[in-house]
Amino acid sequence: MPVENKPSGPLRVLFVDDEARILRALKALFRDVEVHATTDPRQAPGLAAMHDVDVVVCDQRMPEMLGVDVLREIKANHPRAMRILLTGYSDLKAVLGSVNEGEVYRFVNKPWVNSDLRGLVIEAGAISREAPIVASDELTGIEQNVARTQVGVLVIEDDTTVQQRLREILQPHYQVRFANTAERALQVLEQHETGVVISETATNHGTDLTLMLKALKQYHPHIATVVITERANAQTVIELINEGQVYRMLIKPVRMGSCRLSVDSALGRYWKLKQNPQAVRRYGVTATPETLSAQTRMPNSLLSRIRALPARLLGIGR
Template sequence: MFEATTATKPHVLFVDDEPRILTSMRMLFRSKYQVTTATSAQEAIELLKAQPVEVIVSDQRMPNMTGIEFLREARDIAPNAMRILLTGYSDLNAIIGSINEGEIFRFVNKPWVNEELGRTLDRAIVAARESANASADDAPPLAADAQAPAVLVLDEDPQTLPQVRAILGDAFRTFGATSLDEAITLMEREHIGVVMSETRVQGHPVVGVISLLKQHQPELISVIVTERADAGTAIDLINQGQIYRLITKPIHDSQCRIAIGSALRQHHKLAQNPELHKRYEVAAPPEDAATPALPKTATSLLDRIRGLRALFKRSG
């Protein structure tokens, strides 16, 4: 049911099979947003078909259809709506599904903090409104010429780069780096559209670097390829890194080829439509979180990452 009818209020749909959760959401946000609630995924799907919504907040554990399955359908019905997944447990497969299938904006743990959830909703609404009129053209030519955006594989495993090159063949330009310093050097020299990375490089989590890269080069797309995925890391990579896909090793040829082709098209779309950047804005790390771990050359790396935007503009 609608709890507000003011036309200018942002429209948010909350989906949860627990009525008390929906009551809490309604009480928290009805003064600020136009609130619609649904107690099942199927009810929410019918609502989406009938009316525009700017933000969808869905629980994961629901009968008949999980939150991930619902958000996948919601993406097809209302592609411009921002998607937020709310859950009280850390199921790795569900989290990976939220990246690869639901393309969610944020992953929010229960019990949520009201102020933090409110800030997340505000950012999601800004993103939905700014990106509403973006171009639908997302199919650039994927040629491997010198001007085409390239793929950077960041992994200390010496087998990963040749394997990816063998999978992608001549369709894409592909470079490799085994350290963060090498990766930034390549990005200073080449037009990199997609970074494929392990979750840790040189003993350091890559989420901090991916977050910084995304802040300074919003059209850069990140794909994680890992054999050591865990729920906590995956959540951080969604919220703080806005990664586009997560692939677990061993790498499968078709999965990798499809993911990279899609990621390069996404890079092109974001490069051509700056109004979409808010849709993939990274979250600040939690206040009690440590500063992202970087090697001893951190200051130099940070300065070089900040300079990539200027290099990209000049090369463009």
């Protein structure tokens, strides 16, 4: 169903940046929409709710407060707003926070390209107004029991030590299946309803798994992806946010508490989207030309098999 009390009138955007000159440039770029702006990030959550904004574009590096902390508060208090993080720094900690805490829609590097930023904000605004909100990924005890019975968790990992660790953490609680190659992962996805994919960014033999993760999100955005890696760098994570909408990213060694919490929450996200498929638009992605070109070189026609994954196994209608 559509967003309740669907907003009308011009798009409403909140810009948050401690540099006044940046805000002046953004206001000029978006002179045809309703713009709210502040150089004080502490005011942003209140402004977002007060003006019922559709989109928040927030800088990361600010003296009073980091952008990811601002977006986390806005997510809690005004979840309808789509959140975009703007920064000139490739700060891994900030990028990881934007995945795990702020759940940003996109990550934009300064200096931005005017046409790209305009297109992104307008797209995000349309989604904010038209797609329902998933306010919480937390399931009731009954929902959780049903979800764990019906929905599988796929782990893509070829390190036997990590596999064993994840078995110990996850198998007592979920239907967990393991794959050590992309080919085996596709076989699992073709045979079993899978709501959560846990994956490294690459195998120990050098196979890039990020292309598969991006394609999976591109064609089946309701599946929640948790990346567990020791190979993290800021640029890879940014790409996985923008093109893979990674749900959570954890750094090895795997900790039981954070892993269980992440998988519980990811399963909840999948289950909520399964019940409310129109909300999936909030988590969609569009592959870049570079990624589309790289995907055509994926082995064994994996891309066509990802596209063809049957709706009955994905638990969502088309």
